[in-house]
Structures are given as structure tokens and as C-alpha cells.
Amino acid sequence: MTTRFSLPIQVVEAGGFTAWLVEDHSVPVVSLSWSWQGGAAFDPAGQEGTAAMAAAMLSEGAGEMRALPFADALRDSAIGLSFSAGRDSFDGSFRALTDALPEAVRLARLAMTAPRLDADALERVRARAIANARTTLETPRGQAGRAFWAAAFPAHPAGRPASGTAESLGPISAAMLRDALARQLRRDGLVIAASGAIRPAELGALMRDLFGALPAGAPAAPPTLPAFTAFGRQVVPVPGPQSQVILGQPGLAPTDPAWEAAQVVLRVLGGGGFSSRLMEAVRVQRGLTYGIGAGLDSLFRGGVVTCAFATENGRVAEALAVTKDVWAEMAARGPTQAELEEAVAYLTGSLPLQFTDSRRIAGTLMAMRRNDRPLDWLDGRDARLRAITRDDAARVAATLLAPDALAVTVAGQPQGM
Template sequence: MTDAFTLPIQVVGAGPLSAWLVEDHSVPVVSVAWAWPGGASMDTAGHEGTAALAAAMLTEGAGDLRALAFADALRDSAIGLNFTAGRDNFEGSFRCLADALPEALRLAKLAMTAPRMDADALERVRARAIAGARTQLETPRGQAGRAFWASAFPGHPAGRPPNGTAESLTIIRPEALSATLDAQLRRDGLLVAVAGAIRPAELAELMQDLFGALPAGAPATPPPLPRFASFGRQVVPVPGPQSQVVFGQPGIPPQDPSWETAQIVLRVLGGGGFSSRLMEAVRVQRGLTYGVGVGIDTLFGGGVIAGSFATENGKVAEALDVTRGVWAELAQQGPTDAELEESVAYLTGSLPLQFTDSRRIAATLLAMRRNDRPLDWLSGRNDRLRAITRADAVRCAGTLLKPDALAVTVAGEPVGL
């Protein structure tokens, strides 16, 4: 069986300034997304959040436009412009009507080449970032996640909070933000993806205009993901009636030949909502938690399988025992024929939902480029999934899932741990 769904991808340009394009003139909208390696991996220890704060400042005024004037210019032309710093990458994007493309190009270029860094705008953005860090890191869930990643990758950027802490954000100086942007926003090392109402010749000209004025050279390559430190079990004391649990183990990189089989195994384990084994065992059968999920995080060229749940302090030990038992059973026996069939049906049937608008298409193309996917990867994906046999899934589950290496962080006051 072959699906009719296809995504015609064109390659525009060559070398450092090339882009993947899905051209579509049915709606007069253009979405452009681009990325460099770097992001929070450039932050120095104790100054976490520098790249994230620098990214936020790029839309807070540029050139002769202060923050309010810059925001008004974006709003008047209905342009969405955004910059973000991830753990190991720095991304920019804009979305606009085709008629507003020249203005979107002007403002995006101005943001990257002449950011203002006005003191009042910086303190406003810093205050917002500090409030966000406190919300994210000082809750039980935030404390569990922070401790989990710090213990799994001690001394590596993967173990640090990419958006910073209230303490680190407070001491970041404006000159550090400028230095980060100087090192990050370069003409080389770029990945570009575009979707919508733009022709290849127009896109080639756009790329030269948007990125041609940036300094030559590429950002520093982030350090590779080190070996996952299977640290066993740790408890972060947090007063309250419930505990938040984060657990995980080593994963695989996106380039692993068993990647698609692993997606099936992980959906069966904890990625399929009420159809997953963990949800059935932990919630439906025993009522130990409201929800539990598992997925794979890809970062620094590697992967980590991680999951979480929250439960009453007195139920943490039992919920963990059940989770580990489900993990071990799937590792030993693999998915059933019915589970394999359901997972393949979901993964193939949901594929077109990733491409409902130009912004999502551009984001997907960018992710494909970051993961070194070939141009025809999407067109053959469903056939590859349908070709996976139960023997393949059993073999993958046995090598992928490592219940003995499962590391657990509990933030709360768990009973019996």
C-alpha cells in the first residue's frame, strides 16, 4: 500500500546559503525558518539563560526603532517574527502575507544586524525571564526535571537549564548578550527551510538579502552528548501532598537505523495516551496517577528516553514499581501484533496533520535538515513503517529499553523511598 500524500521539496541555492522549499501559492502566505548550532550550549556555567535572553532581545527594538515602534511595525504588516535559543541550537523564523515579504525581510534583517539592547527593554525582558524561570524551576515538576538532567549529564550543557535560573539571569550583563549574538548570528552554519507562496528565484534573492550581511564563519559546534549517567534514584525534598517523578534512560540519535521502529515501541510503552501500557497499568488498573507519558528527546546529536508522572506521596513507590515492571516486560516480549498494527496506523495516518499550514511545514523541513534526513525521507516513511514486522519490534524493544539503567528523580516527600 502506498499513500497519495507527498511533499514536493525543492533545494534552492548551494553551499552555506541553501534552503529546502515547499512552494504553494494556494494561500498568499510565506513562512521562513532558519537555525544555527549553538544556543544554550554557548552559555558559560553560572550564566545559564544568556542565549535565551539574547534571543528574546532581538525583537525588542533594532536600528532606529525602539521596542514599541518595532512591535508596531510587525503588527501593522501582520508579521510574526520570532527568535529562540534551544539547548543546542538557535532559531529564527517569520511568517507573513506574500505582499508583506519585503517588510518582514527588512525587520528580520534589522533585528539580526542592529539589535538595540535598550536598558529599559532589557530589564523588562529580564524580569519576564526570571518570573518564567521561577515558575518553571521552582515547582515540584521543575525541580525534578532540573535535578534529573543535571544528574544525567553532569558538567555538560545538556545538564543545565537552557532558559536560565532566577540567579543566573540576574547577573547577565548587556555585553554578554552582544557577545553571544556576535558569536551566534553568522553567515555560515545555517539551515534554512521555507514554505508558501514564494518562487525559487525569489527565495534565492531573499536569502542573500537576509543573511548576506552577517559576519562570515560559523558558530562553534556544540559538544556531543556524553554517556547518560544512570544515577539510580534520588529524592529532592519538596513539601506537599504530591510528588513529581521524572525518569529516563539512554536513547538513540535520530540517525539510528531503528529510529522508526523505536517510535512504535515508545508509543506502545507510554506515548499513545490511554492505549499505552504505562497508562493502562499505572492509571487505569491502579489509579496511581492522572497521567503518565514517555517520549524521546533529541539533543546534542543523541537521544534520551524520558517520562514523568505525579502522584500522592504514599503511592510513589508502588507507581515506580509498576512503571519499572512494564518497562521490563516490554523489553523482554516486545509489542503484540495488535499494538504494532495500532501504532503503525496512527503514525501513518497522522502524518498529513504535520503539514496543515506553511509554518508547520517550514518547521518540519528545518527539523529534517537538523536530523540529516534525505529529501525523500517523508515520501517513503509510511511504507517503511508498514514494512516493520513484529520480530523487528521485539528486537528493537530488547535493545532500546533498559529497565536496569532507568534513572529516577522524585521531587516531593515520597513515602518509603
């Protein structure tokens, strides 16, 4: 049985701000998400992690409240407030009961307009960030990821670790964080999404109250994603019994007309768990890895196809050869009719699971807006997916996948390479 999924999205405009809203009064909760372009893209060279630390500091006290009273105020009203900086965006969000909305707006506004950046809170956040950076970057997986992106985009922010390194995080001062926030937190350039028990007029008033006191102007536009550097193969020595492998090649932008067919192809190739070709060939048939997956990373309005797995040092070469063979087979022939139908069934059937609560709905609306989707994009998604033929998928596979251009990073002590 085929069911048609639709999401009633309203466009709310007020005070120079625009939000997409899915109104639902079945539960007295409101989720609000907002975002600017920028994030780690604005970190000066050598100061990687500045935006991420600045985002973390926004919930460490504001106005007259130091970190603990600020946290208590959020807890007492059951408000979830967070800020984060990604590779190309700076994000904020809150979730609150309708009765607590005025307090949520007050605290979020205070955090953005009057952050304290107290020295003790800064050192606590810095210590946590450095510990996380060391934990991440000192593993084979972290080393492989850092080396892969640095080689793929050597002169672009996409090639730098968004969360920083122990070396870059150490010297970051409160003055640097204030400069970062001044570049980022602006009245213009905002993308806003909301879901839950709030009416359009109420959302309009909320946006004016929450964002109206921010400085005028928009953040600068991050640099576009340059061409992927096909760097061949590199090995990062990391002691241990296993190696982490990352393969990658140019992908496509979310606005590309072939986007949905590419999602089908990549699900069959490496996104369907045990039903994917890579999992079947590399794990099930040969036992070369515990898990392997492939997908499309979207960043800076572009895309990169990546694949990752870990395996014993002595089996890296074999696992790589099998992976490339599967990659080449998919590029040459595309998915079978049965694989196509299974992938489409999953992609259409799983869509409603993205809308099980207000926070997930707001997040999906935000992703749609960032990717320049039209308002009715979700309404036609099932039909577009079901209209993809095997010939369409094969054509996209041949265009998208480039086995000869795969760049490979291995972090570990691979044998025979």
C-alpha cells in the same frame, strides 16, 4: 485504504545559502525558518539563560526603532517574527503575507544586524525571564526536571537549564548579550526552510538579502552528547501533597537505523494516550496517576528515553514499581502484533496533519534538516513503518529499553523511599 503521502521539496541554493522549500500558492503567505547550532550550549557556566535572553532581545527594538515602534511595524504589516534559543540551537522565523515580505525581511535583518539592547527593554525581558524561571523551577515538575538532567549530564550543557535560573539571569549584561549574539549570528552554518507562496528564484534573492550582511564564518560546533550517567535514584525535597517522578535511560540518535521501530515501541509503551501500556497499568487499572507518558528526547545529536508522571506522596513507590514492571515486560517481549499494527496506523495516518499550514511545513523541513534526513525521507516513511515486523519491534525493544538502568528522580515528599 492506504494512501501514500508525498511532499514536493525543492532545494534552493543562492549566495552560499541553501534552503529546502515547499512551494504552495494557494494562500498568499510565506513562512521562513532558520537555525544555527549552539543556543544554550554556548552559555558560559554560571550564565545560563544568556542565549535565551539574547534571542528575546532581538525583537525588542533594532536600528533607529525602539521596542514599541519595532513592535508596531511588525503589527502594521501583520508579520510574525520570533527568535528563540534551545538547548543546542538558536532559531529565527517569520510568517508574512507575500505583499509584506520585503518588510519582513527588512525587520528580521535589522533585528539580527543592529539589535538595540536598550537598558529598559533588557530589564523588562530579564524580569519576565526570572519570573518564568522561578515559576518553572519552583514546582515539583520543574525541580524534578532540573535535577534529572543535571545528574544525567553533570559536566555537559545538556545538564543545565537552557532558560536559566533567577541567580544566573540577574547579572547578565548587555555586553554579555552582544558577545552571545556575535558567537551565534553568522553567515555560515545556517539551516533554512521555507514554505508557501514563493518561487525558488524569489527565495534565493530573499536569502541573500536577509542573511548576506551577517559576519562571515560559522558558530562553533556544540559538544556532542556524552554517555548518560546512570545515577540510580535521587529525591529532591519539595513540600506538597504530590511528587513528580521522572525516569530516564540512554536512547538513540535520530540517525540510528532503528529510529522508526523505536518510535513504534515507545508509542505502545507510553506515547499512545489511553491505548499505551503505561497508561493502562498505572492509571486505568490502579488509579495511581492522572497521566503518564514516555518518549525519546533528541538533543546534541543524541537521545534520551524519558518517562514522567505525578502521584500522591504515599503512592510513589507503588507507581514506580508498576512502571518498571511494564518497562521490563516491553523490553522482554516487545509489542503484540495488534499493538504494532495500531501504532503503525497512527504514525502513518497522522503524518499529513503536520502539514496543514506553511508554518508547520517549514518547521517539519527544519526538523528533517537538523536530523540529517535525506530529501526523500518522507516519501518512504510509510513504507518503512509498514515493513516493521513484530520480531523487528521486539528486537529493538530489547536493545533500547533497559529497566535495570533506569535513573529515577522524585521531587516531592515520597513516603517509603
